[in-house]
Amino acid sequence: MFTRHKEQRVAILIDVQNMYHSAKNIxxxxxxxxxxxxxxxxxxKLIRAFAYVVRTKTGEEKPFFEALTTLGFETRVRDLxxxxxxxxxxxxxxxxxxxxxxTAPGVDVIVLVSGDGDFIQLVEYLKNQGKRVEVMAFxxxxxxxxREVCDEFIDLGEEPIKFLLKK
Numbered sequence: 001m002f003t004r005h006k007e008q009r010v011a012i013l014i015d016v017q018n019m020y021h022s023a024k025n026i027x028x029x030x031x032x033x034x035x036x037x038x039x040x041x042x043x044x045k046l047i048r049a050f051a052y053v054v055r056t057k058t059g060e061e062k063p064f065f066e067a068l069t070t071l072g073f074e075t076r077v078r079d080l081x082x083x084x085x086x087x088x089x090x091x092x093x094x095x096x097x098x099x100x101x102x103t104a105p106g107v108d109v110i111v112l113v114s115g116d117g118d119f120i121q122l123v124e125y126l127k128n129q130g131k132r133v134e135v136m137a138f139x140x141x142x143x144x145x146x147r148e149v150c151d152e153f154i155d156l157g158e159e160p161i162k163f164l165l166k167k
Contacts, residue, residue, distance in 0.1 A: 004042060008108040008132070012040045012049040013096050014073070015114035022115060022141040026157070029164040034071050036163060039154065040111040040136055047107050050099055052076045054090035093118045104131050111136060112150070117143030123150050 014036065023031045037049060051073035053065055057080070065075050076099070080090045093116065100110055100122055110126050112119060115137035123133045123146065132151045135142070139155035147153045156163040 004044060004109075006043050006045070008044045009047045009106065010041055010044045010109045010111060011047050011100075011103045011107045012037060012111040012113065013100055013103075014049075014051045015092060015096060015112075015116060016051050016053045016068075017090060017092065018114045018116050018137070018141075022138040023164055026138055026140050027160055027164055029160075029166075032163050032165050033068060033073070036113055036136060036156070037071060037073070039163075040113065040134070044109065046072070048103055049073045050076055050096075052078070052092040052096055054078055054080050054092075056080050057082075097122045100126060104129055108132060109134060113137065115139075115142030115146065117146050120146050120149055127151070 014033065019031045023029050033051070049072055051068045053061065053068070053075055055061065055077050065077065068075050076092070076095060078090055078092060078095070100112070104110060104126055109132040111134045112123065113136045120143065123135070126133050134152040134154065135146060135150040136154040136156060138157040140157055
């Protein structure tokens with residue numbers, strides 16, 4: 001396992017829905033995405049930062065999307081699918097995986113901000129390609145296997161004051 005150094009080129013991929021629901025369900029708060037970006041980069045060279053978001057029919061999340069863009073994120077937007085019977089779905093797993101694989105050749109480190117165990121195979125693939133993979137998520141809602149396969153796990157729950165918004 002190698003350490004962080006300032007010459008490393010970094011890509012950050014944030015599963016916004018995963019982070020939003022984890023913070024809301026565990027702490028009743030919202031995520032401080034600016035602090036996640038800062039910690040994920042940690043004085044290295046940021047090459048790309050992606051935030052995967054979901055648009056609803058009301059469009060009430062538009063100011064949030066604009067705030068992410070202002071922070072330096074490239075927002076990837078998908079419409080919320082609503083099915084007969086009321087079920088709703090907005091799954092970004094494949095999109096995140098494709099972007100990670102496409103971005104990997106130009107970076108040394110992929111920082112995946114998600115606790116979703118569906119990314120275990122992606123992490124294993126990226127590591128086999130010689131990439132350092134760091135996972136940032138709330139430990140209470142993170143797949144234990146995902147924590148094991150990555151090079152470094154940053155538990156956002158260990159510093160909730162830093163990674164959650166006050167209101």
